[in-house]
Amino acid sequence: MAQTILVIDDSSSLRQVVAMSLQGAGYEVLQAGDGQAALALLDGRKIHMAICDVNMPRMNGIEFVKAAKALPNYRFLPILMLTTESQEAKKEEGKAAGARAWMVKPFSPASLLTAVSKLCLP
């Protein structure tokens, strides 16, 4: 069965680009427009990994990581931050919140898939 990846970004075009890259490699994709919408999808279903933007309305990416890590079922969910932010201080914030990796946009599908294959739960 295909692994499911949750993609969280307030830009629908960005979500689509990420989804196309992942689906082309055989992953199933769930999408959410912000952290709050993404949290609603963490309802017990099996999710193998999340790819999350940082700057989003309602609930930003760092807040989402903290909230997801507080859920017992998703404590070990690997989260890759995919963002235009490249400042070290922000990266440290993401690391402290519990993110597993930080990738700066624009990404190339090959590097995204490499990171996903390293982080995705079996």
Next chain:
Amino acid sequence: MTHPAQVDAQALVDLSAQVLPVWSRQLASSRDQSEVAVAEMLAAFTEIGPHLDRAARQSHQITQALARGDDGITQLTQACDAVLRPVMAGCTPQASQAIVKVMAMIHACVDALEQIAKPFEHETQMVSQQVDRMYRGFQYQDRVSQMMTVLLNDMAHLQLALAQPDTALPATEWLARLESTYVMPEQRQQHGSDGNPGQDASGSETTFF
């Protein structure tokens, strides 16, 4: 009596109150149109994407099949060489010449197969590189949108500030607050007057924690 400087300041506030909303609407409209344009291109790309993938896969399969055929003929050539070389010494000159001719034809066949396989390999690589570029290109709209949103928010902020006549507007604080809202290196570079335009966003670097 109203001081001329006060009249000027009031005129500037009135002018800004009318002009800033127009700028904001124009900027918002530009952002929306660029989003629509990218959404349209993405929709088209979503349609052709699977066809491109299939074409790339088929091209790869053809290249592999040709390589297998190529290997098979190379092995056949070597086997023929091994079998015929010892008996050629005892053959008549005519028979020897015929064998050499047949062997040359088989070798030409190997070369021809190699020539057929090369363009397929090249095409597959080229399509995959261009698809990669398209994926990266689509992501720039997100950057434009984020930059415009920061400006729109700042214009709305200025509008609010101007509507409150007693509010002090220290430029240094204003610019520092604006700078704190930036999310991309390009924004920070452009903030100062010594901004260095035209630098590409490199991206794609991954830091694992």
